[in-house]
Amino acid sequence: xxxxxxxxxxxxxxxxxxxxxxxxxxxxxxxxxxxxxxxxxxxxxxxxxxxxxxxxxxxxxxxxxxxxxxxxxxxxxxxxxxxxxxxxxxxxxxxxxxxxxxxxxxxxxxxxxxxxxxxxxxxxxxxxxxxxxxxxxxxxxxxxxxxxxxxxxxxxxxxxxxxxxxxxxxxxxxxxxxxxxxxxxxxxxxxxxxxxxxxxxxxxxxxxxxxxxxxxxxxxxxxxxxxxxxxxxxxxxxxxxxxxxxxxxxxxxxxxxxxxxxxxxxxxxxxxxxxxxxxxxxxxxxxxxxxxxxxxxxxxxxxxxxxxxxxxxxxxxxxxxxxxxxxxxxxxxxxxxxxxxxxxxxxxxxxxxxxxxxxxxxxxxxxxx
Amino acid sequence: xxxxxxxxxxxxxxxxxxxxxxxxxxxxxxxxxxxxxxxxxxxxxxxxxxxxxxxxxxxxxxxxxxxxxxxxxxxxxxxxxxxxxxxxxxxxxxxxxxxxxxxxxxxxxxxxxxxxxxxxxxxxxxxxxxxxxxxxxxxxxxxxxxxxxxxxxxxxxxxxxxxxxxxxxxxxxxxxxxxxxxxxxxxxxxxxxxxxxxxxxxxxxxxxxxxxxxxxxxxxxxxxxxxxxxxxxxxxxxxxxxxxxxxxxxxxxxxxxxxxxxxxxxxxxxxxxxxxxxxxxxxxxxxxxxxxxxxxxxxxxxxxxxxxxxxxxxxxxxxxxxxxxxxxxxxxxxxxxxxxxxx
Numbered sequence: 001x002x003x004x005x006x007x008x009x010x011x012x013x014x015x016x017x018x019x020x021x022x023x024x025x026x027x028x029x030x031x032x033x034x035x036x037x038x039x040x041x042x043x044x045x046x047x048x049x050x051x052x053x054x055x056x057x058x059x060x061x062x063x064x065x066x067x068x069x070x071x072x073x074x075x076x077x078x079x080x081x082x083x084x085x086x087x088x089x090x091x092x093x094x095x096x097x098x099x100x101x102x103x104x105x106x107x108x109x110x111x112x113x114x115x116x117x118x119x120x121x122x123x124x125x126x127x128x129x130x131x132x133x134x135x136x137x138x139x140x141x142x143x144x145x146x147x148x149x150x151x152x153x154x155x156x157x158x159x160x161x162x163x164x165x166x167x168x169x170x171x172x173x174x175x176x177x178x179x180x181x182x183x184x185x186x187x188x189x190x191x192x193x194x195x196x197x198x199x200x201x202x203x204x205x206x207x208x209x210x211x212x213x214x215x216x217x218x219x220x221x222x223x224x225x226x227x228x229x230x231x232x233x234x235x236x237x238x239x240x241x242x243x244x245x246x247x248x249x250x251x252x253x254x255x256x257x258x259x260x261x262x263x264x265x266x267x268x269x270x271x272x273x274x275x276x277x278x279x280x281x282x283x284x285x286x287x288x289x290x291x292x293x294x295x296x297x298x299x300x301x302x303x304x305x306x307x308x309x310x311x312x313x314x315x316x317x318x319x320x321x322x323x324x325x326x327x328x329x330x331x332x333x334x335x336x337x338x339x340x341x342x343x344x345x346x347x348x349x350x351x352x353x354x355x356x357x358x359x360x361x362x363x364x365x366x367x368x369x
Numbered sequence: 370x371x372x373x374x375x376x377x378x379x380x381x382x383x384x385x386x387x388x389x390x391x392x393x394x395x396x397x398x399x400x401x402x403x404x405x406x407x408x409x410x411x412x413x414x415x416x417x418x419x420x421x422x423x424x425x426x427x428x429x430x431x432x433x434x435x436x437x438x439x440x441x442x443x444x445x446x447x448x449x450x451x452x453x454x455x456x457x458x459x460x461x462x463x464x465x466x467x468x469x470x471x472x473x474x475x476x477x478x479x480x481x482x483x484x485x486x487x488x489x490x491x492x493x494x495x496x497x498x499x500x501x502x503x504x505x506x507x508x509x510x511x512x513x514x515x516x517x518x519x520x521x522x523x524x525x526x527x528x529x530x531x532x533x534x535x536x537x538x539x540x541x542x543x544x545x546x547x548x549x550x551x552x553x554x555x556x557x558x559x560x561x562x563x564x565x566x567x568x569x570x571x572x573x574x575x576x577x578x579x580x581x582x583x584x585x586x587x588x589x590x591x592x593x594x595x596x597x598x599x600x601x602x603x604x605x606x607x608x609x610x611x612x613x614x615x616x617x618x619x620x621x622x623x624x625x626x627x628x629x630x631x632x633x634x635x636x637x638x639x640x641x642x643x644x645x646x647x648x649x650x651x652x653x654x655x656x657x658x659x660x661x662x663x664x665x666x667x668x669x670x671x672x673x674x675x676x677x678x679x680x681x682x683x684x685x686x687x688x689x690x691x692x693x694x695x696x697x698x699x700x701x702x703x704x705x706x707x708x709x710x711x712x
Binding site for chain 2: 011013032034035122125126127128129132133136192193196198199201202349350351352
């Protein structure tokens with residue numbers, strides 16, 4: 001009698017858009033059976049700003065600062081993809097010094113972004129102390145950019161044909177100092193997180209993304225490499241000075257949250273190596289090619305792609321020979337990762353949702369554009 | 370406090386012709402006020418301490434404006450802010466349940482302080498069944514938690530309450546069994562006797578096999594007070610705040626107070642049961658008691674700011690597969706040690 005009167009039902013829980021762990025304004029419609037996730041549906045668009053359309057109404061140089069704000073955690077890679085497309089259209093040859101400086105900017109941004117990943121990922125798992133440690137190190141990178149271009153977050157380091165300006169004298173010693181410091185700090189994180197039994201229990205085997213699924217969903221970056229697929233735009237189609245520096249493409253075969261975390265930890269170490277090489281070999285010369293005040297690329301289309309901290313960031317620009325693009329299309333890696341998220345979430349518990357969501361490291365600014 | 374002072378107050382009042390029952394009522398009232406004031410002050414200190422400790426560990430500064438360089442009055446200011454906040458009962462909430470829940474959590478958190486031996490003389494009431502009283506009363510807040518979660522009519526709150534009940538019930542068992550070890554070793558449920566046994570024969574934590582019981586007690590106690598790695602019921606990054614997500618103002622403050630009061634209590638009781646309560650050379654007993662209690666609290670805070678959070682199923686399997694067997698083993702070992710006179 002009692003049994004017939006007891007019934008259970010599934011609960012639909014709206015996680016977000018105001019929620020501490022959705023990393024911005026993402027809404028996840030979760031169907032829960034108790035604590036277990038039966039289904040998940042990401043609802044996006046809360047941060048849509050129409051960046052692509054804005055591109056059509058601005059001149060080529062004017063649009064550059066807008067790209068900073070797409071993936072606000074790594075302004076340089078957005079700049080990189082955009083200027084790469086425009087430079088391809090115009091056939092501009094960038095001076096060597098500018099190429100190296102760009103690589104420094106890109107890799108500093110990668111470290112900064114990965115540090116934010118470590119911070120928020122740890123925070124989602126309630127290791128709040130790691131959060132503040134990682135933010136502390138990121139501050140040093142912000143200081144480097146402030147010294148160089150004046151801005152800290154949305155730096156607009158790039159210009160069509162080169163970089164904004166040459167680095168000040170004290171930049172290189174500071175950058176060397178940072179390169180020496182960071183590996184030590186990473187070891188500190190390793191001691192706090194990587195070997196921690198609780199951290200491993202929360203991440204190992206959680207949120208499996210098989211390589212073929214990752215590939216089918218067009219995942220890229222650490223999310224793809226955490227599934228053991230060795231694909232990196234820096235290696236596959238080297239841009240700037242990436243063909244002249246020595247670095248490894250970090251992969252991990254685990255396909256789980258821990259794998260994706262370890263890939264990012266490894267990538268930070270590689271980035272430090274790249275920066276150290278660029279700082280040592282930085283050529284002398286101009287930092288900006290002669291482009292002219294009015295940028296008018298010939299009619300045509302071009303696609304610029306860079307390896308952003310989140311994956312392949314692409315920018316497709318169509319020109320009709322005028323002063324502003326006819327069409328700008330942005331390929332944001334987080335968008336594709338978010339599409340694969342329901343696959344990873346099903347069958348896991350409420351507590352894992354934040355871990356898995358954190359492990360793909362989305363930035364809503366670039367998802368919604 | 371129950372020694373000379375009580376008799377003096379009693380004699381003073383009856384000397385003026387006050388009936389005995391009124392005199393004892395006045396005494397009880399005084400004691401109640403003393404406990405409440407003490408708990409409130411302790412919570413103020415604990416919140417400040419937690420902020421400062423976490424700030425130190427995270428290379429921050431922590432509160433440093435309100436009340437001098439060390440931000441001593443910051444907590445006071447926050448408490449005042451909470452008092453002045455709008456008291457909100459969400460639409461769709463079960464009003465009576467919603468309003469009653471914080472008190473059901475808060476009152477037991479105060480009651481348990483009746484049997485805390487702050488020094489050889491300062492103890493509100495040394496009940497014959499002191500330990501049993503603690504076990505019974507501290508099982509009570511679970512009802513308040515599920516009332517809060519259910520009454521709020523909020524899915525996050527219900528999830529938080531479900532977790533809270535599952536977790537607190539599970540960890541109650543090893544906690545109680547760890548206390549049973551001490552009771553067996555001391556041969557009494559009376560807190561005064563337990564302390565006396567330690568004053569005479571050395572702290573229980575130094576005597577084999579009670580170290581195991583101490584370990585079980587500390588782990589279970591951390592789960593009881595909802596601290597990382599066991600803070601699932603209120604997991605901020607998952608459930609926003611858990612069962613008290615809909616509470617604001619003073620009602621929220623009651624949950625908050627209860628939590629910190631409980632933190633102090635489990636540490637104080639760890640001191641009482643295992644660390645020799647107020648026993649110690651040189652300093653006054655009450656100083657020893659508070660010093661030991663704060664040492665335990667600092668260890669709990671230290672752990673809380675270092676490790677990540679476990680998942681609900683991991684927490685449950687940890688309790689049932691590891692902690693409960695370990696506590697049973699501790700009881701068996703203690704029993705054997707007592708029977709063979711080796712304790």
